[in-house]
Amino acid sequence: MSDRIFGLVILIVALGYIFSATLIQTSFLSDPVGSKTFPYIIGGCAIVAALVVMWKPETDPYWPPAITFVRLGLAVIVLVGYDYTLKPLGFIIPTTLASGLLSYQISPRRLPAVLTGVGLSVGLFAVFKFALGLGLYAFPKAWF
Amino acid sequence: METLSLLMDGFAVALTPTTLFLAVIGCILGTIIGALPGLGPSNGVAILIPLAFSLGLDATASLVLMTSVYYGAMYGGRISSILLNIPGDEPALMTTLDGYPMAKAGRAGDALVLSGVASFVGALLATFGLILLAPVLARLAYKFGPAEYFALYILAFSTLGGIASKNQAKAAIAACIGLGISMIGIDNNTSIVRFTYGNLHLYDGVDFLVAIVGLFAVTEVFVFIESHGKDSAIGVKLGKITIPVNDILLCKWAMLRSTLIGFVAGILPGAGASLGSFLSYSAEKAIVKDNSMFGKGDPRGVAAPEAGNNAAAGGALIPMLTLGVPGSGTTAVLLALLMTLNITPGPTLFTDRPDVVWGLIASLLIANVVLLVLNVPMVKFFVRILMVPPWVLLPGVTMVSFVGIYSLSGSTFDLLMMIGFGAMGFFLRKLDVPTVPIILGILLGNRMEDNLRRAMVISDGDWTFLFSSWIAIGFWAAAILGFVGPMFLRGVLKKPVPPTD
Numbered sequence: 001m002s003d004r005i006f007g008l009v010i011l012i013v014a015l016g017y018i019f020s021a022t023l024i025q026t027s028f029l030s031d032p033v034g035s036k037t038f039p040y041i042i043g044g045c046a047i048v049a050a051l052v053v054m055w056k057p058e059t060d061p062y063w064p065p066a067i068t069f070v071r072l073g074l075a076v077i078v079l080v081g082y083d084y085t086l087k088p089l090g091f092i093i094p095t096t097l098a099s100g101l102l103s104y105q106i107s108p109r110r111l112p113a114v115l116t117g118v119g120l121s122v123g124l125f126a127v128f129k130f131a132l133g134l135g136l137y138a139f140p141k142a143w144f
Numbered sequence: 145m146e147t148l149s150l151l152m153d154g155f156a157v158a159l160t161p162t163t164l165f166l167a168v169i170g171c172i173l174g175t176i177i178g179a180l181p182g183l184g185p186s187n188g189v190a191i192l193i194p195l196a197f198s199l200g201l202d203a204t205a206s207l208v209l210m211t212s213v214y215y216g217a218m219y220g221g222r223i224s225s226i227l228l229n230i231p232g233d234e235p236a237l238m239t240t241l242d243g244y245p246m247a248k249a250g251r252a253g254d255a256l257v258l259s260g261v262a263s264f265v266g267a268l269l270a271t272f273g274l275i276l277l278a279p280v281l282a283r284l285a286y287k288f289g290p291a292e293y294f295a296l297y298i299l300a301f302s303t304l305g306g307i308a309s310k311n312q313a314k315a316a317i318a319a320c321i322g323l324g325i326s327m328i329g330i331d332n333n334t335s336i337v338r339f340t341y342g343n344l345h346l347y348d349g350v351d352f353l354v355a356i357v358g359l360f361a362v363t364e365v366f367v368f369i370e371s372h373g374k375d376s377a378i379g380v381k382l383g384k385i386t387i388p389v390n391d392i393l394l395c396k397w398a399m400l401r402s403t404l405i406g407f408v409a410g411i412l413p414g415a416g417a418s419l420g421s422f423l424s425y426s427a428e429k430a431i432v433k434d435n436s437m438f439g440k441g442d443p444r445g446v447a448a449p450e451a452g453n454n455a456a457a458g459g460a461l462i463p464m465l466t467l468g469v470p471g472s473g474t475t476a477v478l479l480a481l482l483m484t485l486n487i488t489p490g491p492t493l494f495t496d497r498p499d500v501v502w503g504l505i506a507s508l509l510i511a512n513v514v515l516l517v518l519n520v521p522m523v524k525f526f527v528r529i530l531m532v533p534p535w536v537l538l539p540g541v542t543m544v545s546f547v548g549i550y551s552l553s554g555s556t557f558d559l560l561m562m563i564g565f566g567a568m569g570f571f572l573r574k575l576d577v578p579t580v581p582i583i584l585g586i587l588l589g590n591r592m593e594d595n596l597r598r599a600m601v602i603s604d605g606d607w608t609f610l611f612s613s614w615i616a617i618g619f620w621a622a623a624i625l626g627f628v629g630p631m632f633l634r635g636v637l638k639k640p641v642p643p644t645d
Contacts, residue, residue, distance in 0.1 A: 032605030035331045038593040046320035052313035061574045083559040099539035107535035
């Protein structure tokens with residue numbers, strides 16, 4: 001079943017891709033192949049392969065329970081949050097939070113997670129700043 | 145003789161203190177990366193690329209560093225196979241079959257030393273093979289025109305899909321995803337923007353490093369969150385390390401045979417080290433007279449796959465350097481490195497940048513010796529590193545990847561894409577869709593299209609031009625065979641499962 005859904009998703013994406021390719025502007029200075037043909041070929045191959053996957057699906061993989069997906073979703077949110085805070089808040093605070101939270105999600109024990117967060121942020125900052133010479137800020141610039 | 149003098153020049157480059165230092169650092173990092181479960185050669189090299197840039201190294205120095213990491217990771221993969229029964233990377237899977245039983249029988253130290261020596265033999269001979277074969281292939285590659293290159297890229301995708309993965313359709317989908325992504329951005333031929341949907345960040349395309357780090361490193365975090373990082377405690381005792389001379393002598397022919405098999409498997413585009421170690425183990429099992437001990441801790445079953453996979457690692461560099469077509473996931477990452485360094489791999493590399501090529505080869509030889517020293521007397525140090533728990537390791541890897549990509553582009557958008565690739569990689573891995581073809585697609589997509597379009601310009605739109613030379617026809621035939629053939633060999637090529645406790 002998973003494979004059928006996957007095939008269907010790929011099929012829809014491939015059709016959308018081909019449709020987008022039809023909208024590519026054509027240049028007045030074009031070669032015999034042009035800008036659209038190769039994307040058409042890729043889309044075509046993807047459609048054939050997707051149909052084969054739907055026609056002959058493999059056995060379903062093990063899907064974890066819903067709570068795991070909630071955890072994975074949280075991990076994605078943590079990473080996106082890290083992405084947006086890294087610049088304004090400096091290195092130490094976002095890294096402590098993000099690595100601590102990820103650590104907690106892999107192994108849910110509070111103290112090791114906190115230690116991991118603090119240790120990684122300070123340790124990596126030292127490596128990046130002093131060994132590799134990256135231009136990182138430890139804390140928000142406004143603080144000092 | 146010409147080769148010899150070029151090699152001497154190479155040593156002149158490689159023996160400068162800085163380069164030598166980088167080779168040693170690379171070997172240490174590589175062995176650690178290879179040994180840690182869940183951090184194989186491909187993602188190890190991928191997350192280090194941005195950091196190598198921030199060090200401001202020149203082309204030769206960064207190549208030396210990264211290829212030492214690559215060779216080191218190939219050595220290191222065996223450590224967790226033997227001690228934890230978890231392959232540190234895919235090619236090391238075969239080493240678990242006899243390595244872990246040997247370790248359980250109290251001979252962990254012997255297994256580690258033996259496999260270290262086997263790795264050394266395989267990698268060293270393969271590097272000599274590279275020295276002899278690469279210039280020949282580079283000369284041959286001058287005969288390749290756009291039609292031949294297009295067929296060669298097809299060959300790489302089809303052998304990768306046919307031999308290296310279980311389901312051809314899924315490998316084909318993965319290749320299409322990669323190729324499709326590579327089309328994003330400005331079209332090289334006409335300067336027309338494609339598939340950007342008005343997003344300015346996409347104008348110069350999706351950076352392959354973003355995709356590689358996302359698919360390899362970030363995905364790994366999600367996988368570990370799902371599995372809760374099942375504890376990876378070392379279940380076997382490691383006593384005093386001695387050199388098992390008898391075992392090494394017993395295995396000498398096994399090592400040599402496996403080196404040859406692995407080397408040939410490595411050269412095939414798309415096949416790579418996993419196939420090399422698999423074939424050498426199976427061949428060894430078939431050749432020896434008494435194979436009743438195989439799977440129960442036969443030293444030859446440890447030496448054969450290790451020699452095979454390290455020889456394949458050397459062989460895989462040949463198509464990557466001479467043709468610009470990588471033979472495995474990791475060489476795809478190394479190709480990404482070359483492209484970012486603005487070095488175009490291919491036959492011209494050997495004439496235009498001999499310092500890079502021969503400096504690289506010389507440092508591979510040096511790296512091998514360093515690795516033997518690191519991996520035999522100092523193996524205990526690396527064993528201790530295996531005890532880093534996943535709940536420290538994985539967050540650490542993620543943070544290094546983020547800072548690495550961020551230091552490269554400084555763009556929040558790139559990091560978002562990287563997270564997206566990570567999430568996509570998780571689902572693809574669940575569905576058993578290989579991710580290496582995606583990387584290959586992103587790397588090769590533009591060159592593949594350029595060659596197709598150039599071929600069509602030459603022939604004025606006549607499609608039969610693609611099959612107009614014997615070299616091209618040979619590639620097409622090999623591509624079809626490589627894609628379809630494994631369907632009939634599925635029973636024979638079945639991958640074994642690691643031994644259970």
